[in-house]
Amino acid sequence: MPVASACHILVKDNALAEKLKERLAKGEDFATLAKKFSTCPSKKNGGNLGEFQKGDMVKAFDEVVFKRPILKVHGPIKTQFGYHLIKTLYRS
Numbered sequence: 001m002p003v004a005s006a007c008h009i010l011v012k013d014n015a016l017a018e019k020l021k022e023r024l025a026k027g028e029d030f031a032t033l034a035k036k037f038s039t040c041p042s043k044k045n046g047g048n049l050g051e052f053q054k055g056d057m058v059k060a061f062d063e064v065v066f067k068r069p070i071l072k073v074h075g076p077i078k079t080q081f082g083y084h085l086i087k088t089l090y091r092s
Contacts, residue, residue, distance in 0.1 A: 002054040004065045004091035007047040008084045009033060010040040017076035017083040024073050030087060039082065048089075066091060 007030055011017050020033055031046025042049050054066050064074045064086045076083040 002066060002091060003051055004054070005051045005089040006049050006065050006086055007031070007034065007089065008040065008042070008049060008061075008086045009038045009047050010082050010084050011037055012039065012082045014076050014078070014083050017085055021073060021075065021085055024085070030073070061086065064088070 009020055011020065016037070020037060023033060024030060034043050034047030038047055054062060057065065058079045060077050060079050061084060064077055065088045068074050070088040070090060073085050073087050075085040077086060
C-alpha cells in the first residue's frame with residue numbers, strides 16, 4: 001500500500017487560500033502560515049499530517065498527494081472541509 005507524508009493549510013474560503021498561496025510563492029514559511037491560518041488541528045504541527053496510506057484521506061486530497069509533484073504547493077483544493085493548500089513531503 002502506498003504511503004505518503006504531507007502538510008496542508010485548511011481555510012474556509014478560496015480567496016484566502018489564493019492569498020496564502022501567493023505568500024508561499026514569495027517565500028513565506030509553510031509551517032508559520034499553517035499555524036496562523038489553518039482551521040485544521042494539524043496547525044499546531046505546522047500543518048504536518050504525518051504519514052498516511054492511500055485511501056486514508058478524502059479522494060480530492062489523495063489525488064494531489066499521490067499523483068502530483070512532491071515538495072510543490074498545490075491548490076486550492078476544495079473538499080467538504082474547506083480549501084486546502086497541500087505540499088507532499090514524500091511518498092513511496
